[in-house]
Amino acid sequence: MAGKVGFVSLGCPKALVDSEQILSRLRAEGYQTSPTYQDADVVVVNTCGFITPAVEESLSAIGEALAENGKVIVTGCLGARPEVIKQAHPQVLEVTGPGELDKVLEAVHRVIPPEQSPFTALVPPAVKLTPRHYAYLKIAEGCNHKCSFCIIPKLRGLQTSRDAADVLAEAARLVATGTKELLIIAQDTSAYGVDIRHRTSAYAGRLVRAHLVDLVSELAHLGAWLRLHYVYPYPHVRDLIPLMAEGKLLPYLDVPLQHASPKILRAMRRPGGAESHLKTLEEWRSIAPDLALRSSFIVGFPGETEEDFELLMDFIAEARLDRVGCFTYSEVPGAEANALPGAVPEEVKEERRARLMALQQQISLEKNQARIGQTLEVIVDEYGELPGWVVGRSKYDAPGIDGLVYAETDGTVRIGDIIRIRITRAEPYDLYGEMVGRVPWKPGIPVMKNVAIETIQV
Numbered sequence: 001m002a003g004k005v006g007f008v009s010l011g012c013p014k015a016l017v018d019s020e021q022i023l024s025r026l027r028a029e030g031y032q033t034s035p036t037y038q039d040a041d042v043v044v045v046n047t048c049g050f051i052t053p054a055v056e057e058s059l060s061a062i063g064e065a066l067a068e069n070g071k072v073i074v075t076g077c078l079g080a081r082p083e084v085i086k087q088a089h090p091q092v093l094e095v096t097g098p099g100e101l102d103k104v105l106e107a108v109h110r111v112i113p114p115e116q117s118p119f120t121a122l123v124p125p126a127v128k129l130t131p132r133h134y135a136y137l138k139i140a141e142g143c144n145h146k147c148s149f150c151i152i153p154k155l156r157g158l159q160t161s162r163d164a165a166d167v168l169a170e171a172a173r174l175v176a177t178g179t180k181e182l183l184i185i186a187q188d189t190s191a192y193g194v195d196i197r198h199r200t201s202a203y204a205g206r207l208v209r210a211h212l213v214d215l216v217s218e219l220a221h222l223g224a225w226l227r228l229h230y231v232y233p234y235p236h237v238r239d240l241i242p243l244m245a246e247g248k249l250l251p252y253l254d255v256p257l258q259h260a261s262p263k264i265l266r267a268m269r270r271p272g273g274a275e276s277h278l279k280t281l282e283e284w285r286s287i288a289p290d291l292a293l294r295s296s297f298i299v300g301f302p303g304e305t306e307e308d309f310e311l312l313m314d315f316i317a318e319a320r321l322d323r324v325g326c327f328t329y330s331e332v333p334g335a336e337a338n339a340l341p342g343a344v345p346e347e348v349k350e351e352r353r354a355r356l357m358a359l360q361q362q363i364s365l366e367k368n369q370a371r372i373g374q375t376l377e378v379i380v381d382e383y384g385e386l387p388g389w390v391v392g393r394s395k396y397d398a399p400g401i402d403g404l405v406y407a408e409t410d411g412t413v414r415i416g417d418i419i420r421i422r423i424t425r426a427e428p429y430d431l432y433g434e435m436v437g438r439v440p441w442k443p444g445i446p447v448m449k450n451v452a453i454e455t456i457q458v
């Protein structure tokens, strides 16, 4: 029997998918996972290194693993800066960077050699860290942009897309094993396939282009909810909206716009401004009026004046986005924005964030109140505190970041079921209602056998 590996996974959904891949491969080699530090033979910590608080959290998680177990391998985004880790924790056994799955495996092998068994080699890689009914599907790694506040392209490199056939085979496997909602992620999801010139690959007897519109159209055959995250606001995103109107894609887009002042966006090296953002949103909504838009913004970026911030507030008031996240600017070691003049004092940043969120809270409340009396399809994530109550999400809400729907049911509902809820009460972020029916689950029939995955170079 091979040894036991403890695993600590920090960071964003993209890091979570890396953790799933590492754990899948460890399991395929016969390793077990340990839920406690004490029972583990070695602990792998998958870190986040994006902003200063994430670095601190990662360093503290490494320190805890060292104190509790002693044998620690570090990987993930902070692993791209080994000097930071080694300085704080010289005892770590090995430091590997983001996406270096092979190196993590090699490091584990050095501590606990793998078992040589012909049977363990046949175990399919299928570790998921999310509940059974939803899964993140990573379609590309890295990023070709140069946003001045971000070091992800330095950490993870330029974009590398997966072939469409590879993504489709993974999605089919997930749906066949109970996944009802696929959350499509990349650093920049809308640029999928650009780096491989949208080359085609063969899936289930047909050629599929590595392009988001083609990929989503193919994925739609599986029958699961499809949700897009981290969509950079390119003009071609417009081509995805008809797929929402056709019911192939959830009417939901997570588009981080970051700001609305053209001056600040230029300093961030991001496209657009309030006027062009509004025009884009209006166009999307004219095709899919039901579209729920989520965005995130940074306030207190170097050089942001009260006038720039007011531009952003006017945009928030006019855009009436459905979900908004707002972060105060914080320096990321190695980011170009650190050298920009006009640092905004912390208390001003906080005050601006509070003003923006208060404005958005009112918009969210009004939007949620308009849902009272409507019947929404809701996917059940967990049981509620009271008997018969469940907690779930509508098509307009992604897990972990958006609102929840609390509902009273007939008591026969299970986690992962999709049910109909009539909304009776609204709060700024969450909705309340009662069950009025079920949505039958009809997965597409994924082709699981004899699927030829081959790539045609163009």
Ligand code: SF4
Pocket: 143, 144, 145, 146, 147, 150, 151, 152, 153, 187, 188, 232
């Ligand atoms: S799009 Fe910008 S913020 Fe997003 S990962 Fe790429 S460089 Fe970073």
